[in-house]
Amino acid sequence: MNQQGFFGGILHNTSKENPEFHNWNRVRVKYCDGASFTGDVEQVNPETKLYFRGARIFKAIMEDLWNKGMKNAENAILTGTSAGGLATILNCDKFKSLLPESARVKCVANAGFFIDGKTINGTSHIQEMYQEIVNLHGSAKNLPLACTSAMEPSLCFFPQNVVSYVQTPLFIINSVYDSWQINNTLVPSYLDPQHAWKDCINNISSCTSSQLIIIRG
Template structure:
């Protein structure tokens, strides 16, 4: 019985890997080098980056901007731990990234968006692209500039054709899903007025609730994220005008104030939360 079960699991794993290999294709990295002069840099001071697969046919003027996830760093210690990894430096990112799922270019796998302009924005600031601290501590050389990165990347995409967008979607997963919520209205404000804009958050609805030990752990983490990264001024004003800025990292306090159409997908049970 055990061996039969193991064989079934192995078969399933191999099938998934074959499917991903069939569906996925590699897309090269783009470094936004002109962003450095604006101070829009990763934790280590390197330029922000994204992967871009150009749309075609009927999707030429449609854009899907997907934000990578990867949690947060909430103090100097945790940000230093990320600084020399792909979550803190574009120098450590792979130059070729596999696109699949919503980013696939094959209609059988991605019938709605396969021919759109599809972008994956790499995550290297540690605060869901909300931070903006001008000063840089020489001892750590940490840069908290996530909000500047978001703006610089969108401006770069506008220059590459998104200024002509008919439809534009801001999406993301996990910490990137939170970004798609927090930046939903600001994304709408950056694209042309006539563009139809929607936002999609996949597993980005983090709740303010006690953990199994009875502590409000994630609230404490978000308090430190906002303080460390100077995020308060870049969070939705519809929320920060009513409550402590760190509470505005929770979608339950933000979603009702968002004016742009927003769609959220979340697991009914999340073992991490």
């Protein structure tokens, strides 16, 4: 299911296209912080002049929605796609805590289960990338405490290490074949200077038998 199809369905306002949720209050929050709404650094980055305060953005949005009627919510769903899907997992319990205690709350993460996999050379490129993100954004203090108490904080950016600590009902939608993860986790561009994986990454039917074995592994 692609992003447009997923959100086109759950956000559609007709009972034919969206029988379950067409009459719900629906809010779409644009993803804008680069760390799945976990960043919180007081200082402005001196090199880029950027602010890394995604956790504050999330809190401000929730406070605004609370004042607009969310304080009366009986049912609520937090959902997102890709980095927004990861944000859903990382902020699921926080979202629950910001709603009335009596509200029924669930989270749906679409295409956000990024794995801690090795590259074709056996290195941990994605792990290094996530560590840089967590350090740059000061994310550690906004990742689930139960996870960061058990392991290095950047590892808690990986859903496989976090989901066991999530207390709120969580549903995961993820493709078996994920071109972003093949391209960034398994075969980052610097490991494929001859572009031997280019066709495979763009279209799984173009993968060689040996590439498919690696992907399935």
